[in-house]
Every structure is written in structure tokens, then in C-alpha cells.
Amino acid sequence: MKHRDVELLAIxxxxxxxxxAVALEELAPGGLATGSLVIEQAGTVAWQPGMLLPEAQxxxxxxxxxxxxRNPCSRFSFVNYLHxxxxxSEFINVGSLWPYRIEISDYLAWVADSLSRVRLEYNRRCTAVEPLRDAEGALTxxxxxxxxxxTIxxxxxxxGIGRDVHVPEAFAALPARRVVHSTRYVQRIAELPKGVPYRVAVIGGGQSAAEMFDAVQRDLPGxxxxxxxxxxxxxxxENSKFTNELYFPSAVDAFFGARQEARRQILxxxxxxxxxxxxxxxLDKLYHALYLDRLTGKGRLRVVTMHDVTSARExxxxxxxxxxxxxxxxTEELRCDLVLLGTGFVRAMPGLVRGLAGALGLEDVSVNRTYRLAVPGPATAACYLQGVNEATHGIADSLLSMQxxxxxxxxxxxxxxxxxxxPRSLAAVPSQAVAVPVPAN
Structure with a gap:
């Protein structure tokens, strides 16, 4: 076993x-940046690797x-990456504000490789986090x-670990070889033999489900x-310019300071x-595919609306x-060979955060305006949560808009x-903050 100390650990x-990491390099290039470590459980940096489909934007x-x-002149910008x-020149000529998903993923990997002060280590999977206290009980x-x-x-x-994958209870008993969540689509589909006439059920009505419904027609041709x-x-x-203003970083202050009923209305x-x-x-591509499928009488594609999957068995x-x-x-039965889940993520705090909250003796998870976790008693240490604070910081919290x-x-x-x-106490939660209950494990 090995142990080491760092000033800042980002999971x-x-x-x-x-x-x-980029902000640390640019704003705190001295002791804080060089004393910081980012760990990643995968072997490389990739953005939504399970859904890196060729045409997805x-x-x-x-x-x-x-x-x-934050800093339009930064060497870590997407424009500098393209350069x-x-x-x-080619990107400018395409004339789009929205890069392909594979470009964003490559950009993130380029940023990771470009870090010079903050260390980044791969294949480091975190299993638990525990608070450390001194003899007087202060969090250190x-x-x-x-x-x-x-240990670190x-x-x-x-x-910054993201939310846990949501697999609806109805599918929990199915063997893993039968069920593919969107977060693993590319990897799992690549393992399947191509010429088999699979019957595939795609579950969900959002972007991930629609993309898998489209992609599987190409990836499993029969x-x-x-x-x-x-x-x-x-x-x-719904993407009007008026509603898109709620994705501005400047919208966070108004949302954080709003009353509970106003927050609920906004969300x-x-x-x-x-x-x-x-x-x-x-949407247009899928509708045309369905139209042609009906026009030619193939009957290969089917869309079932307003139905719940109430059970699943092998x-x-x-x-x-x-x-x-x-x-x-x-009720009706749908028999298939493979189930693709576009069911998103669990809305509750991730398991790792819940485990830390339990170790701190917290009944709920609360963060202040600067994303700092509220903990009881005096403290000379702090924990920050990224991407899981939609209830307090608004709809854009988990998206690129806020990073x-x-x-x-x-x-x-x-x-x-x-x-x-x-030392100072972080126990007091700002009056505007939301206490998110910690469910039992």
C-alpha cells in the first residue's frame, strides 16, 4: 500500500x-497548482465515451x-486547440457553433495533455472518502x-464524478449481456457480431435514446x-434565446437567491x-427514416409511445x-434480444458523495454559493461538489455552460x-441553500 499527501485532490x-485544473494553472501557478492532483478511473480522458457516435454534435x-x-485569451481554449x-480553417468553414462530440472529446484529451503544473493520473478508481479530524475535532x-x-x-x-447511471428497477434482474446503458453503447455494440438479425428494444424518449435508435440501424445492419x-x-x-439566458453563468446568482417555489418553477x-x-x-432524421420505412413497406422500425415497461424477464x-x-x-409483450437504455442518470447525489456525507454524520447534503459542502464544526479543510447542484445552482449546473x-x-x-x-465553521448553511436528503444506502 502507498500513501501520499497533496493539497488539493480532484476526483x-x-x-x-x-x-x-486549467483555472489552477492560470490563477494559482505557484504552490496550489503544483500541489494539486486530478485522478481519473479510466485509462484516458474522453467525453461521454459511450455515445461518441460519428455524426453526433x-x-x-x-x-x-x-x-x-473566464479567460478568452487562454491557451487552453477550443479555438487554440483547433489551431x-x-x-x-476547416472548422470556420463548416460555419457551425456546435462541434462534433468527438471533437469535444479530443479537445478535452488535448487539454489534459497540455497541463504543465497540475498532475493528472489515470486508472485511479476512488472507492471511499473519509474526513480527517484533529484532537479537538476540527476537520483538517x-x-x-x-x-x-x-490512499491520498x-x-x-x-x-466532479457525475451522477450514477439510472437503470430502472424493471430491468435490474436482466443479465448484463442483455442490457446496454447509453453510457456503454459504443463499447458494447462493438463486441456484438454484425449480421445477426437482433430484435432491439430502445427505452426512452430523449436524445440518448433517439441517437441509439438511429445508430443501431447502422451498427447492427440486420x-x-x-x-x-x-x-x-x-x-x-425548447431552445429560444430567451430561455437560453438561464444557461448564462450570470443566471446562477439569481437562481441561488430565489425562493423555493420560484426555483421549482424555473426547473x-x-x-x-x-x-x-x-x-x-x-428529430427530422428519425422522422424521415420512419416515413421511408413505412413507404417501402419494410416494417423494420417501430415507435411505441405512452407505454411503461412494467416488467422484464429473460x-x-x-x-x-x-x-x-x-x-x-x-398490456402487451415485446420480445427482443437486446435492450438499450436511454434512461439517463439518478437524480440523487452520487454514491461516493452519500458515503462521505454519512461519514460526516450529515442528514443532508448542502452547498453554498461557491459549491462548498457545508460540514459541522470548525474546519481548516473544504470539499466542493461539481455538476450535482442543479437544485441550488440551476439547470446548467451539470453542463459545459458552467465549467x-x-x-x-x-x-x-x-x-x-x-x-x-x-479553523472556521462551515456548519451554517446559507438561508437560500437547499438541503438535499441523504438516502439510506
Missing amino acids: GAGPANLAL SQVSFLKDLVTL AVGRL GWLTRLADGS RSRYLVM CQPTLVMRSIGLKTY DEMHITNYSGLNPAT DSDEVVLELTDRRTGE AVRAWEITADILADRAEGG
Whole structure:
């Protein structure tokens, strides 16, 4: 077993913590940046690797990269990446604000490789985080345990691990070889033999489900896909310029300071801007594919709306899904060979955060305006949560829109904390903050 100390440990090398690493290099190039470590459980940096489909585009402008909204002159910008790899002229000529998803992923890997002060280590899977206290009970740091048995002690901890994958209960008993969540689509489909006439059920009515419904027709050429959703049909995102202003970093202050009922209204009305919708190009492509399928009489494609999957079981060499019509209550069976889940992520705090909350004796998880976890008693250490604070910081919290400015705010808070020194209490939760209950494990 190995143990080491760092001043700041960031868990996860996704966009959130890469933006933080860049902010540390640019704003705190001395002791804090060189004393910081980012760990990533995978062997490389990739953005949504399970859905790196050839034609998929980002839904966010390239200007909302890891740095531009904080520092437009940064060498870590997406524009500088394009220049470095010799593709700037071609990208300009395409005339789009929205890069391909594979470009964003490559950009993130380029940023990771370009870090010169903050260290980044791969194949480091975190299994638990424990608080460290001195003899008087003051919180002094964090002990992070890794899967290889090693430990890392840090004064500052930043968790940018994303939310846990959501597998609906109806599918929990199915064998893993039968079920593919969207986060593993590319890897799992590549393992399957191509010429088999698979019957494929795709579950969900959002962008991920629609993309898999489209992609599987190419990836498994002889398949017969059925798209099953609870909604009345596929819908486009609501993306007016007025609602898009709620994705501005400047909108966070107004949301954080709003009353609970106002927050709920905003999140409810903004739901269709990010969830359960499709970009217009995907929607148009799917509709044309369905039209041609009907026109030619192939009957290969099927879309089932307003149905719940109420049970799923394996029967001999196939999967049997029970579908319940939300309009009539009647049920029917859908027999298939493979289930693709576009069911998103669990809305609760990730398991690693819940485990830390339990170790701290917290009944709920609360963060302040600068994303700092509220802990009881005096403390000379701090933990920050990235990408899981939609309830307190708004609809854009988990998206690329927020990365650059949020990294700036967290870095500034840490620098201020280091300058102040000495213990202080973080138990008091700001009156505007939301306490998120910690469910039992």
C-alpha cells in the first residue's frame, strides 16, 4: 500500500475538473497548482465515451469551452486547440457553433495533455472518502481510498464524478449481456457480431435514446429496433434565446437567491430545454427514416409511445418486456434480444458523495454559493461538489455552460481560504441553500 499527501485532490477528469485544473494553472501557478492532483478511473480522458457516435454534435457552443467565458485569451481554449491540431480553417468553414462530440472529446484529451503544473493520473478508481479530524475535532482534511489499496490525504477535495447511471428497477434482474446503458453503447455494440438479425428494444424518449435508435440501424445492419417511451412522442428541445439566458453563468446568482417555489418553477419550465427532448436535426432524421420505412413497406422500425415497461424477464433465449399502455391500462409483450437504455442518470447525489456525507454524520447534503459542502464544526479543510447542484445552482449546473466560471469561483474560494488560514465553521448553511436528503444506502 502507498500513501501520499497533496493539497488539493480532484476526483474525476471530466470537463468540470479539467476546467478546474486549467483555472489552477492560470490563477494559482505557484504552490496550489503544483500541489494539486486530478485522478481519473479510466485509462484516458474522453467525453461521454459511450455515445461518441460519428455524426453526433454537441448542443453547446464551442465558446462555452473550459476557459473562454473566464479567460478568452487562454491557451487552453477550443479555438487554440483547433489551431494546434491544424483544423481551425476547416472548422470556420463548416460555419457551425456546435462541434462534433468527438471533437469535444479530443479537445478535452488535448487539454489534459497540455497541463504543465497540475498532475493528472489515470486508472485511479476512488472507492471511499473519509474526513480527517484533529484532537479537538476540527476537520483538517480528507483521506481518499483507491481501488489499488493506496490512499491520498488532501486539505481540499473537489468531486466532479457525475451522477450514477439510472437503470430502472424493471430491468435490474436482466443479465448484463442483455442490457446496454447509453453510457456503454459504443463499447458494447462493438463486441456484438454484425449480421445477426437482433430484435432491439430502445427505452426512452430523449436524445440518448433517439441517437441509439438511429445508430443501431447502422451498427447492427440486420436489426429490428423498437423505440419505447412514456411520452406522447419525440419532441424537440425548447431552445429560444430567451430561455437560453438561464444557461448564462450570470443566471446562477439569481437562481441561488430565489425562493423555493420560484426555483421549482424555473426547473419545471426549463426541463424541456435539456431533458426529454431532441435536437431538431436528430428529430427530422428519425422522422424521415420512419416515413421511408413505412413507404417501402419494410416494417423494420417501430415507435411505441405512452407505454411503461412494467416488467422484464429473460425467457429461454430472449427477453420479454411487459408494456403497459398509459391510455388504456392494457398490456402487451415485446420480445427482443437486446435492450438499450436511454434512461439517463439518478437524480440523487452520487454514491461516493452519500458515503462521505454519512461519514460526516450529515442528514443532508448542502452547498453554498461557491459549491462548498457545508460540514459541522470548525474546519481548516473544504470539499466542493461539481455538476450535482442543479437544485441550488440551476439547470446548467451539470453542463459545459458552467465549467469555466464555476472553476474560477471554486479556485477563488480556495485561494481566499488559504489566505485566511485558521479553523472556521462551515456548519451554517446559507438561508437560500437547499438541503438535499441523504438516502439510506
